[in-house]
Amino acid sequence: MKNCRTRNYKTQMEAAKKGIVTPEMETVADKENMDISRLMELVACGQVAIPANINHKSLSPEGVGTGLKTKINVNLGVSGDCRDYTMEMQKVDMALKFGAEAIMDLSNYGKTNTFRRQLLEKSTAMIGTVPMYDAIGYLEKDLMEITPQDFMRVVRAHAEEGVDFMTIHAGINRRAVEAFRRSGRKMNIVSRGGSLLFAWMEMTGNENPFFEFYDDVLEILREYDVTISLGDALRPGCISDSTDAGQIGELIELGHLTKRAWEKDVQVIVEGPGHMALNEIAANMALQKRLCHNAPFYVLGPLVTDIAPGYDHITSAIGGAIAAASGADFLCYVTPAEHLRLPDINDVREGIVASKIAAHAADIAKGIPNARDIDDRMAEARNDVDWDRMFDLAIDGEKARDYFESMPPEDKHTCSMCGKMCAMRTTKMILEGKKVELYAAQ
Template sequence: MAYTTQMDAAAKGILTEQMRAVAEKEGMDPDLLLARVAAGRIAVPANKNHKSLVPEGIGEGMRTKINVNLGVSKDCCNLDAELDKVKEAINLKAEAIMDLSSYGKTGEFRRRLVEMSTASIGTVPVYDAVGFYDKDLADITADEFIRVFEQHAKDGVDFMTVHAGINRNTAATFARSGRKLNIVSRGGSLLYAWMQLKGEENPFYERFDELLDICAEYDVTLSLGDACRPGCIADSTDASQIHELITLGELTKRAWARHVQVMIEGPGHMRLNEIAANVQLEKRLCHGAPFYVLGPLVTDIAPGYDHITSAIGGAVAGAAGADFLCYVTPAEHLRLPTYDDMREGIFAAKIAAHAADLAKGTDDGKWDDAMADARRALDWEKMFELAIDPEKARRYRKESFPEDSSTCTMCGKMCSVRNMNSVMDGKDVNII
């Protein structure tokens, strides 16, 4: 039986090669996976032209996945340096990589990325349009925006962020809102400016059916972008954000009617106590579609440490039901991330995702139990093997070696684990 997309196959009861791989990886019953993909509650991004892909599932009952943002800009346009980051991101088991390139040979970079990456690839076509056509924003036509989207699909991109929810109605709500930080989404700001300059409707909203035709042809997952995501705590959960979210829920139903998979992108900055409610809002207004969050960043005061503010919010969001975390690096708000910034961001996001999985039960805790056993045995080599970042753990240990090799330099012979082991084994405790 023929099928067009993963969602179409699931609706027809066909377990594709990609779905079978996801079911095995997640330990999920294939029939349950089929039902959730067919209902739109799980997405399996898998462009037909991405031949090197090792597929992942994103959504209900799945482990929380992470995405790594990479790509060149006008100020930093070293393709080889970005590809080195890609290799390391894949080595560190990031499930997805988003190419946010906005300058230069974007097509060359994107095609090399798709060819080499086992991780899912995402892009934001509107970023590419200015460089692709070498035109000012006001000179780009609606047709040209659609053609860039189609080119990315042909190149093998698995999911594309499209800011289709910032239509003229949403824009009018924003204009009345008196926001402190206006629109911080790069794609959202470009489309808002384009609409203002041209006096026309957002082409990604007005011609949404054309996007669905392209998605169905190549099996591209739509990541419906949050153009009105809050860029500071003061703007969180406001009328602009919620108006757009309602629109994204309407677009989700239209996409599913064509068997096109959908993810919903979520808020950037918000207070800790608002995060769970925002996850519930998305799941309700967007009919259970997988939720993809940037952070959320829980405070605005930490430039240089925003991988931490993001990980705090990401853990809370994931525990509340968010499915996909976009990493944030220490360079957020400051510069294009370096190789080391990227590593820090990945580990912060992976820790947040794992913490969320423990909370919602998609992780059985065996990894943590194994680390507890290794710590009780003071088996340092085993602790390093189990560490999320073995390299850093080994380096810290090597830089400060204790008098008693079974302990660390924090406690030495006063180590509680060492001394409790002795007491429980009926031995003397020798501290001096």
């Protein structure tokens, strides 16, 4: 094993294959309390990705994949109907405050590179983008006028700016489209990038440029050590469409593209559903791991029911917890505004917390070392009725404190729900040999 401070490798995967310990590997091993040799083995075989663009100088690297804590991603960015970059930067602050490991800039209006550069300068979290979203604004061309070379220009621009991972919808090729057409879906294509590529393919009569020129994409990503996040253009948009021929057909293509990327030493994350009934989630996680050779799996939800607009952070957290406990490595948050509008700062907070809860619950379930330690400390604080310690340990301590202080109890060693009948108080007094007198205390 070599420890190398001069970079004689292109990507984290290449370094791992050569037995070189990178500074990014050292950081991740320390965060995960994992032996560096074991981490390097997982990076070398593709089961762990460390997205770390050579130009993202403020990054605090994170690992995504086998044996590591479940990571969460926060989506943000401007749209044509909401162009307030100041609010988007407030969302960035919120994401960093709550410890989100990744932020995806999904801006799809105007010249987005100024915001993205500010984001990269500020963010210690890894940054992801979807170049397909940015193509029309960046190139100032309508969809049908964009050439495959134009798409490559956008990919290179994002890589040069410092983006750590990019969603590339390379799997929606002509074979996958045929399977989609046969499936007879209720909701067709719900991926924004996937629908744009499908439209481009149909209007031009050409193959998906990200599939046809996949080697060119990989060369760009390898140059800057950008991780490819293979987008699921045919993910289900309702539970009726889950696990259909379109979704699985594309997943087979993504497995093939995963191996091709690894051959070029480009790290891979594979994206997954979507909307899916509870009883299908575990099987889908196992299927992805099998078809995509245990590459890290990144899921949006899955949302386990379609009838909860305004509460989809909850439907997503339910599905996300099951997915991560069953093998998913990376959860994309969903806010209460999903399916309704661009989320505001409060929506972002609710989405982050729900996703953090799901990720942490899954880490406990799959036995991530030390994951349960903080829960044990919370149990001790509750037993001692130590409110300040409880608030410090809580995922959202500010909200917990606000709730407690909004209706304060007479006795600080209780809360306003139980008062003198607090079970902790009663049991502790009896164990200490004291008498419990409730009526006199009323």
